[in-house]
Amino acid sequence: MDIRHLAVPLEGEVANAVVSFAGHDVSLVAIVTDMVRRGRPVVGLGFNSIGRFAQGGILCDRMIPRLRATDSGTLLDASGERMDPAKVLHVIMRGEKPGGHGDRAGAAGAIELAIWDLNAKLADEPAHVTISRAFGRSGGAKSVPVYAAGGYYYPAGSGRTLADEFRAYQDLGFDAFKMKIGGASLAEDVRRIEEALAVAGKGHRLAVDANGRFDLETALAYGRALEPFGLRWYEEIGDPLDFALNREIVASYAGTVATGENLFSASDVKNLLNFAGMKPGRDVFQMDPGLSYGITEYARMLALMEAHGFSRAQAFPHGGHLINLHIAVGLGLGGCEAYPGVFQPFGGYPPGCGVGGGEVRPTDAPGFGLEEKPELASYIASLGLPGRT
Numbered sequence: 001m002d003i004r005h006l007a008v009p010l011e012g013e014v015a016n017a018v019v020s021f022a023g024h025d026v027s028l029v030a031i032v033t034d035m036v037r038r039g040r041p042v043v044g045l046g047f048n049s050i051g052r053f054a055q056g057g058i059l060c061d062r063m064i065p066r067l068r069a070t071d072s073g074t075l076l077d078a079s080g081e082r083m084d085p086a087k088v089l090h091v092i093m094r095g096e097k098p099g100g101h102g103d104r105a106g107a108a109g110a111i112e113l114a115i116w117d118l119n120a121k122l123a124d125e126p127a128h129v130t131i132s133r134a135f136g137r138s139g140g141a142k143s144v145p146v147y148a149a150g151g152y153y154y155p156a157g158s159g160r161t162l163a164d165e166f167r168a169y170q171d172l173g174f175d176a177f178k179m180k181i182g183g184a185s186l187a188e189d190v191r192r193i194e195e196a197l198a199v200a201g202k203g204h205r206l207a208v209d210a211n212g213r214f215d216l217e218t219a220l221a222y223g224r225a226l227e228p229f230g231l232r233w234y235e236e237i238g239d240p241l242d243f244a245l246n247r248e249i250v251a252s253y254a255g256t257v258a259t260g261e262n263l264f265s266a267s268d269v270k271n272l273l274n275f276a277g278m279k280p281g282r283d284v285f286q287m288d289p290g291l292s293y294g295i296t297e298y299a300r301m302l303a304l305m306e307a308h309g310f311s312r313a314q315a316f317p318h319g320g321h322l323i324n325l326h327i328a329v330g331l332g333l334g335g336c337e338a339y340p341g342v343f344q345p346f347g348g349y350p351p352g353c354g355v356g357g358g359e360v361r362p363t364d365a366p367g368f369g370l371e372e373k374p375e376l377a378s379y380i381a382s383l384g385l386p387g388r389t
């Protein structure tokens with residue numbers, strides 16, 4: 001019946017080694033239908049993950065008009081009762097040239113994910129059930145491993161420390177953590193890692209993230225310093241598309257390397273698999289469906305990984321939010337991250353999602369359960385959806 005878009009500002013003043021998220025926003029998309037469940041019209045909600053800005057121009061000038069101009073009856077799957085996400089993706093990409101994925105991939109992802117939310121709500125089931133059925137996987141786990149991401153920089157005298165931050169995550173039930181590196185000298189980062197390990201305990205409970213900042217020389221120096229700690233992984237070391245650099249690090253660093261959160265297509269992942277030296281059974285892939293055309297394209301990436309001898313247990317999508325939790329559970333991935341308290345209103349999980357024993361479990365709410373997240377309620381309300389007051 002209608003498609004609505006809202007650019008939602010990210011709250012807070014979080015920064016990593018490269019980017020301040022002040023001024024960032026996220027595209028929230030609503031697909032409104034005249035189907036009724038639980039007494040009101042069914043609305044599919046999706047968003048384009050976190051960190052690449054809202055995409056109102058691409059959505060409102062190109063993709064939403066293409067969808068509006070299409071007879072929705074031609075977008076149904078074989079059952080005739082659900083929308084086919086791949087058909088929707090095909091329509092919203094009409095007229096777009098191959099390659100150069102960029103922001104377009106996030107715009108398409110927001111719409112495609114809203115279709116999955118819609119389909120799950122039509123079936124009155126959590127999205128992970130819909131996703132696992134669509135890809136021939138059922139009866140899988142109902143929870144996935146999770147770690148708390150954050151680990152920011154605290155100036156001396158700020159009254160707060162990295163150890164304080166991780167202890168607060170421990171109080172919430174988390175037992176694994178990820179911290180930023182590359183925003184200070186190597187010596188200062190090593191001191192911060194030691195401070196974090198005093199809380200995390202073992203090296204395998206702590207990952208570090210350079211956010212694509214390092215040149216080869218710096219990356220190798222950090223690799224030598226990190227190696228004795230036996231860390232969980234060393235993330236996004238150099239430019240996300242510098243596969244030669246990644247290959248050199250993988251060859252020299254004895255631990256696990258993680259990357260992929262800034263790759264937006266299956267073709268980019270194919271190049272990563274062919275040229276970046278990633279090792280089956282060891283290294284970690286962090287592609288994020290909301291930034292890369294949605295679950296349809298993400299499933300193509302997983303198929304490529306498996307064809308190259310990698311396991312989907314090596315996939316940990318970037319993002320730390322409800323949509324990727326359902327995707328990780330539904331597709332049987334290695335796990336997901338969480339951003340407790342930051343990147344609101346999208347980051348982290350609502351109170352009903354149990355965190356404990358190193359895992360997180362989605363609730364039984366229909367769809368991705370975004371309506372259960374208190375921080376999102378006012379934004380969903382401002383979409384002016386039918387049947388809601």
Ligand code: MG
Nearest residue numbers: 209235236261
């Ligand atoms: Mg990262």
